[in-house]
Amino acid sequence: MSLQPKSSQSDLPAAEVVEADVCLIAEGCYPYVSGGVSSWIDWLMRTQSDLEFSVVAIVSGFERRQRRYSFPPNVRGFSEVVLHRPLALHWSASWVRKPPRAELADALIALTSEGGAKELARIIELVKGGGLSFSELLNSRLAWDIVCRMYDTIMPQASFLHFYWAWRALFGGLFATLKAPLPKALVYHTISTGYAGMLAARAALETGRPAIITEHGIYTNERRIEILTADWMVDTVEKGLSINDDRIDLRDVWIRAFDAYARACYDACSAITTLYRDNQRLQMDLGAKGEKLKVIANGIEVERFNGLPRATCDMRPTMALIGRVVPIKDVKTFISAAADLRGRIPHLRALVLGPTDEDPAYFKECTELACELGLQETLIFTGNVNLVDYLPQIHVVVLTSLSEAQPLVLLEAGAAGIPCVTTDVGSCREILEGIGEQPALGPGGMVTHLVAPKQIADAVCGLLQDELLRRRLGHALCERVRRHYGSDRARREYSMLYRQFRTAPPRPPAARSG
Numbered sequence: 001m002s003l004q005p006k007s008s009q010s011d012l013p014a015a016e017v018v019e020a021d022v023c024l025i026a027e028g029c030y031p032y033v034s035g036g037v038s039s040w041i042d043w044l045m046r047t048q049s050d051l052e053f054s055v056v057a058i059v060s061g062f063e064r065r066q067r068r069y070s071f072p073p074n075v076r077g078f079s080e081v082v083l084h085r086p087l088a089l090h091w092s093a094s095w096v097r098k099p100p101r102a103e104l105a106d107a108l109i110a111l112t113s114e115g116g117a118k119e120l121a122r123i124i125e126l127v128k129g130g131g132l133s134f135s136e137l138l139n140s141r142l143a144w145d146i147v148c149r150m151y152d153t154i155m156p157q158a159s160f161l162h163f164y165w166a167w168r169a170l171f172g173g174l175f176a177t178l179k180a181p182l183p184k185a186l187v188y189h190t191i192s193t194g195y196a197g198m199l200a201a202r203a204a205l206e207t208g209r210p211a212i213i214t215e216h217g218i219y220t221n222e223r224r225i226e227i228l229t230a231d232w233m234v235d236t237v238e239k240g241l242s243i244n245d246d247r248i249d250l251r252d253v254w255i256r257a258f259d260a261y262a263r264a265c266y267d268a269c270s271a272i273t274t275l276y277r278d279n280q281r282l283q284m285d286l287g288a289k290g291e292k293l294k295v296i297a298n299g300i301e302v303e304r305f306n307g308l309p310r311a312t313c314d315m316r317p318t319m320a321l322i323g324r325v326v327p328i329k330d331v332k333t334f335i336s337a338a339a340d341l342r343g344r345i346p347h348l349r350a351l352v353l354g355p356t357d358e359d360p361a362y363f364k365e366c367t368e369l370a371c372e373l374g375l376q377e378t379l380i381f382t383g384n385v386n387l388v389d390y391l392p393q394i395h396v397v398v399l400t401s402l403s404e405a406q407p408l409v410l411l412e413a414g415a416a417g418i419p420c421v422t423t424d425v426g427s428c429r430e431i432l433e434g435i436g437e438q439p440a441l442g443p444g445g446m447v448t449h450l451v452a453p454k455q456i457a458d459a460v461c462g463l464l465q466d467e468l469l470r471r472r473l474g475h476a477l478c479e480r481v482r483r484h485y486g487s488d489r490a491r492r493e494y495s496m497l498y499r500q501f502r503t504a505p506p507r508p509p510a511a512r513s514g
Contacts, residue, residue, distance in 0.1 A: 020054040020076055021502055023185035023203070027058040027196035031069040031078075034355050034384055035324060037191055037216050038069065039408060040298065045072045047491040051498060052076045054183045058195050060084055081180040083173040083195060085138075101142050104130075105149040108171060112154075112260040116287060117267035117510070120198070121205045124511035127178050137175040138168065155248050162250050170257045174198060186502045187212065190265065192219040194258060197265030208506035210270040212497065214296070216405035217426065218282045222328065223258045225403060227251050263287045270501060275406035276427035296497075298406045299490030302482050305415035309392045310474070313467045319460050320351040320394045322387065322409040323401070326359045330423075331366050333400040336453035337460065339373040344457075345464050350379045353390055357383075391416040395470060396463045401425055402450060414481040419473035420445035421459045423452075434480050444477025 024030075024045070030038040045053050054077035059065065061084050071078065104126045111119040127137065136142055151163045177199040188211040190200035197213060204211035227233065233250050248256070266272055266288040273294045274280060280293050311318065319341070321334045331352060338350035356363045363381075370379045382390075387409075397413040397420045404426035411431070413420055422428040424447050429435065432445040446459040463470045 019184040019186065021051040021185065022048075022187045022189050022498060023054045023056060023183045025056045025058065025188065025190040025196045025199050027192055027194055028060070029191070030055065030057065031067045031071070032057065032059070032065045033324075033358065034068045036408065040216070041191065042069050042072070043299075043487070044494060045074060047487065048495060048498065049074055054078065054185060056081060056180075056183065056199065058083060058177070058199065077183055079181065079183065081176055081195075081199065083176050084169065085172070101145040102149060105146040105153075108146070109150060109153055111264065112256050114263070115260055116263045117201060117205060120201055120264040120268070121511040124178060124202060124205060127175070128511070134175060134179045137179075138172050155250075155253060158249055163253065166250055166253050170254065174261070178202060182206065185209065187498060189214065190269075191216070193262035193265045194219045194223070195261070198261050201265045201268035202511070204268045204270075205511040206509055208509045210501040210504055211268055212271040212273065212501060213265060213269045215272075215274045215279060215283070217403055218279055218405075220258050220262050220286065221282065222403050224255055225328070227254045259286060266292075270504075271497060273497070276430055278427070278430075279405070294497075296490055296493045297485055298408055298411060299485055299487040300408060300411045300415060300481070301487045302415045302485075304388065305391065305412055306417070306478060306482065308388065308416045310417050310471075311393055311395045315393065315395075316347050316349050317345050317464045318349045318351060318394050319396045319398050319464070320353055320390070321398050321400060322353045322413070323399070324354045324358050325352060325356045325363045325366060325381065327362050328402055330400045330402050330451060331362075332369055333451055333453050333456065334398055335366060335369050335373065335375065335379060337398070337400070337456040338379055339375060340453055340457035341461055342375070342378055344461050348378055350375070351390065351394070352379070352381045353385050353387065354382075355384050356381055387412060391418065394418055396421060396460050398456060398460060399423060399428065400456065404428060406431070411481050411485050414444055414477035414485075417471075417474040417478040419463055419470055419477060421448065421456055421463070422446075423448055423450045425450070431480070432477065434476075437480070437484070441480050442472070442476040444473050444480055
């Protein structure tokens, strides 16, 4: 396969390619987004140097993107799946009578109504067996009839226009994953549910080869936060005080679709791994079977960080948020905490270390807030940096995220002996407090509520004003990371997982391409 990204999809079957050991499927991250999950993917492939990988990047549209990572030498193929295309000016001229439009509409309804892999296999059979092109699925009389039937069944009381555009986005993305060329591999490994999960589920159903998933954050939870806070979604169902009104609205349609995609993915996957145990409860709520579940904690190269010099009390007091400037990181709370602290900590410096170009509108809001609060001499947005160059300057690392999984930045800061103040999300409390560890090492920082700038400021203030406390917490966190979060342990666990499924005999395909 070519290492050049494809600029478009084709309805033609994929050309013959060399079979990879593992096909990694990533949505909205690698190789175009720095840090976080992308860093983990890069780490995973480089530490499994005896295996050959292909990578599928699921992207939203056809805009030009800049790669932030160079592929490791063991990456043998790369392709894109584009989810969304502009509305066609002309509908497909073909009139498809097989499969009947009602049958495909009912299969899509069944999938989003507590369906799983069986319902997905039926959709694949109808789409592939019927020889439907991507254009026919979205821009034809068939598509129009399917939309109308689903609207009448799902939310007839609400705006058809709103439903139509939601349908195109949700099911257009699904159809894109069903029509994309499928790389050959012994194992398919998705890094989330959503559309990446649907492509992995399709691969398992069509090829009979195992699919596995590693979830960092829970995709459905992150989408739910975005959906519930989206100001472009308008609720039009007024239920008042009724407890028996089962009508649904636009937000429900989006949430149910992503829940359905998660159920189908969990159902089709042979193994479901995550970074910490609390995530498993959320996975089981969407149908993940207990016997498939496994925890593999993130790992980092501890040696890269634990020899770094540590910030001293005679240096300018520095707090830092390490991450992308995007809403899910709640950078505005960090800025507000810095404004609160500035009056208590003379010469305070607040750093935001991470890319600022992923959400330009949000970055602009953050810079405007910093100006309003008079932080021109306090707050610095650095953009992308080499973290190792900055860690020796930082006294406290702050994480204000609304949602996280097992943040690598906490492990990296911990390996460098820097205490952290974090919101109570993902495994942050587990990392900082070492819940259940024996022998107990003590806390490595402090955990706060979400969107609580005053509480964060108080915690940071206590650490900046007490060098002995800061060093004690930093030492505890460093030792915890060394014991439990080393790269080699995670590398071995993924090596064993891949070995288990690469050598597994193929299952009879549950769905076959046409």
